[in-house]
Every structure is written in C-alpha cells, then in structure tokens.
Amino acid sequence: MGLTLIVMRHSHAASDREYEDRQRPLTEEGIQLAITTGRKLCDLRLVPDIIVASAAVRTMHTANLVVQQFDSDVLLASAEELYLARADVYLTVIRQSAPQDASTVMVVGHNPGVGTLMQGLSGQPLCVTLATVGAFEIHADSWRELQSPSRVSATLKHLIVNGIVDL
DSSP: OOEEEEEEEOOOBOOTTTSOGGGOOBOHHHHHHHHHHHHHHHHTTOOOSEEEEESSHHHHHHHHHHHTTOSSOOEEEEEGGGTTOOHHHHHHHHHHHSOTTOSEEEEEEOTTHHHHHHHHHHTSOOOOOTTOEEEEEEOSSOGGGOOOGGGSOEEEEEEEETTEEOO
C-alpha cells in the first residue's frame, strides 16, 4: 500500500498581543490562504482520509477550511499533544490516529515541530512559512512504522508555499 503524508503549518493568525496563544483565530488573509491551499491540494488529488490538527484555534480553523474544499468526507480530529510539539510527537500521533486502511494522512500544526518534521522527512532545509504544505510519499507498509523523522524513508512529492505549488 502506498502511503502519503501531508504536513501543513497553520495559516496566518491574529497577533498574540490580542489573544491568548491557543485562542488566536485566523486573520482574513489566513482564511483566504487556507482556502487556496485546500483547493491546491484538491487540484493535486491529495485528499486525505483523516486530518489530525493541533487543538489550538488557528490550527483547527485551518484544517476546517481545508476540509471544506474537498468533495469527499474527510475525518477531522484534534490532538492536544500537537500544540507546539516536537517532530517526533507528530509521528507518534500519526501512528496512534491513522486508521490502518488510510492511505493518506494529513497533520496540521505549528513550527518549529512542523518545519523540523518536513526537513527530516525531505532530508533538505526548507523554509516552512505560514500555511506551507509538504506532501510526502512514505516508503513503508504501515503508519505504525513511523518512528523518527530521520529514520522514515520518504520522498517530497509536492511543496505548496503561499498557495503556490513549488514542487
């Protein structure tokens, strides 16, 4: 079974001077960018079976806007442990959350964990700005095989930055 992992950093959020960090909503720019990014994922036929997002308002809002762009039902789950988590925590959450029959899983989270995860999977330095998406082909038979970013065999297939497909 071919596995695809889509990793996304949340979209533009309001200033942390106005809101407690976990409660920061998306800005109007962030809303539009999340919608555009969701549409790009559809154009690339990258529709996940499940999206797991950090429970922070900005990540859940980003994930909800992306889900709304898909023509199929996508399971959406939140995970408290993804809030400002390290890269290895993302893999742990994927191992625990991904249904065995899921071929495509998406996570939405925060830097520095998301950036570290994307760099570890791609084996190259990447600038992971807001709403950046990396779509990876995972060379494994099961989500249970994902242990650490540097030990996962993966190929970066698509990179979406500012709503534009770079790769």
